[in-house]
Amino acid sequence: MTEAQEGVKQKNPWHRPVILLIAFLMVIGIVALVAIAVVQNKQLPQKLKYGIVLDAGSSHTALYIYQWPAEKQNDTGKVQQLEACKVEGPGISSYSKEVTKAGLALNQCLDKAKEIIPEHQHTETPLYLGATAGMRLLRLQDEQQSQRLLNSVEKFIRLYPFNFQGARIIRGQEEGGYGWITINYLLGNFLKDSGWITQLSGGKDTETFGALDLGGASTQITFVPEGDVEPEESTLYFRLYGTSYTVYTHSFLCYGKDQALKLLLAQRKESVSGTITSPCFNKEYTRNLNVTAFYNTPCILGLPNTTQDIIKVIGEGNAEECRKHVRALFSSTDYTLTSCPFNCVYQPQVQGEFVAFSAFYFVMNFLNLTGKEPLKQMKDTIDNFCARSWNEVKDNFPKTRVKYLSEYCFSANYILILLTEGYNFTSDNLNKIQFMRKIKGNDAGWTLGYMLNLTNMIPAELPSPRSLTHTSYVTLMVIFSLFLLILLLLTLLNSRGLLCRAQKGI
Ligand SMILES: O=P(O)(O)OP(=O)(O)OP(=O)(O)OC[C@H]1O[C@@H](n2cnc3c(O)ncnc32)[C@H](O)[C@@H]1O
Ligand SMILES: [Ca+2]
Numbered sequence: 126m127t128e129a130q131e132g133v134k135q136k137n138p139w140h141r142p143v144i145l146l147i148a149f150l151m152v153i154g155i156v157a158l159v160a161i162a163v164v165q166n167k168q169l170p171q172k173l174k175y176g177i178v179l180d181a182g183s184s185h186t187a188l189y190i191y192q193w194p195a196e197k198q199n200d201t202g203k204v205q206q207l208e209a210c211k212v213e214g215p216g217i218s219s220y221s222k223e224v225t226k227a228g229l230a231l232n233q234c235l236d237k238a239k240e241i242i243p244e245h246q247h248t249e250t251p252l253y254l255g256a257t258a259g260m261r262l263l264r265l266q267d268e269q270q271s272q273r274l275l276n277s278v279e280k281f282i283r284l285y286p287f288n289f290q291g292a293r294i295i296r297g298q299e300e301g302g303y304g305w306i307t308i309n310y311l312l313g314n315f316l317k318d319s320g321w322i323t324q325l326s327g328g329k330d331t332e333t334f335g336a337l338d339l340g341g342a343s344t345q346i347t348f349v350p351e352g353d354v355e356p357e358e359s360t361l362y363f364r365l366y367g368t369s370y371t372v373y374t375h376s377f378l379c380y381g382k383d384q385a386l387k388l389l390l391a392q393r394k395e396s397v398s399g400t401i402t403s404p405c406f407n408k409e410y411t412r413n414l415n416v417t418a419f420y421n422t423p424c425i426l427g428l429p430n431t432t433q434d435i436i437k438v439i440g441e442g443n444a445e446e447c448r449k450h451v452r453a454l455f456s457s458t459d460y461t462l463t464s465c466p467f468n469c470v471y472q473p474q475v476q477g478e479f480v481a482f483s484a485f486y487f488v489m490n491f492l493n494l495t496g497k498e499p500l501k502q503m504k505d506t507i508d509n510f511c512a513r514s515w516n517e518v519k520d521n522f523p524k525t526r527v528k529y530l531s532e533y534c535f536s537a538n539y540i541l542i543l544l545t546e547g548y549n550f551t552s553d554n555l556n557k558i559q560f561m562r563k564i565k566g567n568d569a570g571w572t573l574g575y576m577l578n579l580t581n582m583i584p585a586e587l588p589s590p591r592s593l594t595h596t597s598y599v600t601l602m603v604i605f606s607l608f609l610l611i612l613l614l615l616t617l618l619n620s621r622g623l624l625c626r627a628q629k630g631i
Contacts, residue, residue: 176193
């Protein structure tokens with residue numbers, strides 16, 4: 126070794142053991158840093174909150190239990206449906222003559238809610254009951270009786286430990302509006318993506334979807350139109366997560382699928398023997414209608430011609446003819462509650478995507494028409510189904526409830542005409558409708574939106590930007606630690622190169 130080389134070796138601070146020690150300490154430091162980040166920022170077990178909504182529909186009642194993490198209740202998409210319990214028997218409005226039974230029928234589902242929700246949270250769990258078109262009709266017929274029925278149901282629910290917020294008949298506009306909130310909340314359309322990467326890149330505004338609900342006694346259409354909305358009673362104003370929405374909504378009482386069928390059959394003048402034929406039922410199908418029960422609805426004005434107690438309906442199975450009968454329901458009629466149901470109701474041109482749920486889904490799903498099939502294919506499928514004889518249909522679908530099965534021909538034609546001639550969808554935009562029962566495990570319907578609104582879970586303004594999520598934090602820690610490591614290695618290699626070159630005297 127020359128003198129010069131000896132000198133370099135002695136002067137060089139990057140002496141091998143020192144470098145190794147520094148490298149070792151740095152690695153230890155980085156590992157410790159990441160470990161602390163992971164352990165210290167570990168998500169604490171979250172407290173869960175619960176809410177219950179009873180949907181007292183015209184055809185049945187359902188109880189929904191929702192659950193959400195207490196700390197994140199103002200985020201979008203955090204509330205999840207935990208349970209949907211179908212109450213045995215008909216809707217509460219059918220108990221108008223025996224009001225005490227309406228509450229009793231709820232006990233199975235309320236007991237289930239008691240089991241599912243932890244006992245210590247029962248008293249803090251809000252419970253709402255909203256009644257829809259069945260009760261609206263009963264109120265029209267007999268306001269006092271409808272109130273007595275609600276009082277009786279309330280009395281029964283108060284026997285349970287939940288934080289009961291009362292039973293009420295919700296307005297058609299609310300039913301439409303809350304359905305619209307539900308689907309857009311679940312689809313995540315209200316809030317720009319709140320992830321930090323999206324926030325840094327400016328985020329993206331999503332359009333809302335329209336909502337189409339077809340119940341037993343009413344149907345709702347709700348969407349954000351392109352231009353102005355009028356009149357005032359069809360307009361809803363929402364401010365959600367910092368954005369204002371002007372929403373068109375309309376609810377057609379008596380145009381749910383059960384009441385519409387009554388209207389349809391009431392058009393037919395029965396023979397003296399009390400028989401009517403209908404193209405909206407499969408051939409060979411017959412049904413006996415109890416006149417008193419059948420005409421016990423404010424949707425039909427007037428009484429039947431017949432003096433018989435029973436009207437016999439005979440199916441003819443002809444979809445084309447059926448659509449003619451359905452069309453007649455949409456124009457001016459003098460025997461229905463609403464003299465000019467669709468033609469006289471203002472509706473802006475439908476625009477954007479739609480989600481159609483409840484009976485829209487049940488019926489289209491049965492006919493395998495939920496895949497955005499073209500109008501022609503929809504018609505062909507429905508025509509073929511109606512043309513089949515009742516005996517053949519029954520044999521083919523032995524497990525389907527006869528009540529539903531026998532009405533699919535009518536219901537499908539009704540939906541087709543309602544969408545195209547009631548709501549004015551065309552063959553060009555019919556494929557903008559998605560028929561859905563559930564969105565991310567939650568039933569599509571008004572109940573979730575109702576609860577979100579009443580518990581103030583959707584803030585008017587955008588929540589202040591949150592600090593990093595746990596995952597983002599750990600990811601950043603790992604990335605920056607890797608940076609440091611690479612830097613250290615490069616320095617190490619560089620210093621060794623210098624050392625070698627110095628040793629070689631370059
Ligand atoms: O909104 P309102 O008008 O008060 O009525 P509802 O809430 O009781 O109405 P649903 O959406 O529960 O049901 C709508 C209709 O669909 C019927 N229905 C329910 N399940 C069905 C199925 O699987 N197939 C066919 N029809 C079905 C039901 O009898 C009603 O006539
Ligand atoms: Ca409903």
